[in-house]
Amino acid sequence: MKTSSPLVTVVVPSYNQAKFLEDALRSIEAQKVATEIFVMDGGSTDGSVGIIRNWESKLAGWRSHKDGGQAAAINEGIARGTAPYVCWLNSDDLLLPGGLDKLVAAMEHHPAWPAAYGKALHLDDSSGRRTPAWVEPFSERRLAVRCVITQPASLIRRTAWTALGGLDSTLKMALDYDLWWRLYRYGGPLGFVDEDIAINRNHDATKTRIHRRLHYKEAMETVRRHHGHVPLKWWLAQPYAVWWKTLIR
Template structure:
C-alpha cells in the first residue's frame, strides 16, 4: 500500500468470489491508513487467483489452497501480520472511502476499547439498492436479542484479539457474533463510531441466505453460552427467518 509501517492487518478471506474480489481490494486501497493485506483464498476455481496475482505487489501475502474454513483462514492471515489493529473484509464486502481511517482514529482516542465498529449499508446485488444495516451502540441486553454489530464495519485491537484467541474455528456462521461476546467479556464494551464505514453486500450465494437454519442455531447457542439464556425474541423470529424466508427465496 505504502512505505509507512502498517497500522492495520486486513485479511480478505475468499472462495470463488472473483466477481467481487477486486472491488473489495480497491476499497482497501483507497483508505489512507497504512495497512498490510493478506488474501486467504480457499482454492478457488474461478478468476480469483488471476486477480490476486494482479494485486500481488500490493499484498503482504496470499495463498490459494483448500483450508479448514473461513474462521481458520482469518486466524491464519491475522497471525501472519504484525500491525496493532486487525480486521477482516470478506471478498464480497467493501470499505467506504475513509471508513477504516475513522475506525483507527476512534481507537487511537479510546485506548480502553477492545474493538470498535461503525455504521454500514446493506447492498442488494440484484438491484443495487442500499439500505442501512441495523447497528446501534453496544449494550449487552440488546446484543442478546440481535447482533448490533455489522462485521465489515469493525476493527479490533491486536492485543484484544490475542487475548481471546481469535475466532472460534468450529463455527461456520456465528463466528463474528461469538467474537464480539468474547471481546466484551474479556475487555469491556466495544466502542461505537457513529459514522458510515462499510458496505455489506447481499447476494444469493451468501452463507446467511443459503444456511439460514445453521445460522440461527449457532447464533442462539452463542447467546446461551455468553448471556446465560436465549431471549424470547429468538424463538419468535426463528420460524419466519428460517422457514418462511427459505420458501420465498
C-alpha cells in the same frame, strides 16, 4: 499520506468470489491509513487466483489452497501480520472511503476499547439498492436480542485478538457474533463510531441466505453460552427468519 509501518492487518478470506474480489481489494487499498493485506483463498477455480496475482505487489501475502474454513483462514492471515489493529473483509464486501481511517482514529482516542465498529449499508446485488444495516451503540441487553454489530464495519485491537485466540474455528456462521461477546467479556463494551464505514453486499450465494437454519442454531447457542439464556425474541423470530424466508427466496 500512508506511513511505511502498517497500522491495520486486513485479511480477505475468499473462495470463488472473482466477481467481487477486486472491488474489495480496491476499497482497502484506497484507505488513507497504512494497511497490510493478506488474501486467504480457499482454492478458487473461477479466476480469483489471476486477480490475486495482479495484486501481488500490493499484498503483504496470499495463498490459495483448501483450508479449514472461513474462521481458520482469517486466524491464519491475522497471525501472519504485525499491525496493532486487525480486521477482516469478506471478498464480497466493501470499505467505504475513509471508513477504516475513522475506526483507527476512534481506537487511538479510546485506548481502553477492545474493538470498535460503525454503521454499514446493505447493498442488494441485483437491484443496486442501498439500505442502512441494523447497527446500534453497544449494550449487552441489545446484543443478546440481536447482533447489533455489522462485521465489515469493525476493527479489533491486536492485543485483544491475541488474548482471545482469534475466532472460534468450530463455528461456520456465528463466528463474528461469538467474537463480539468474547471481546466484551474480555475488555468491556465495544466502542461505537456513528459514521458509515462499510458496505455489506447481499446476494444469493451468501452463507446467511443458503444456511439459515445453521445460522440461527449457532447464534442461539452463542447467546446461551455468553448471556446465560436465550431471550424470547429468538424463539419468536426463528420461524419467519428460517422457514418463511427460505420459502419465499
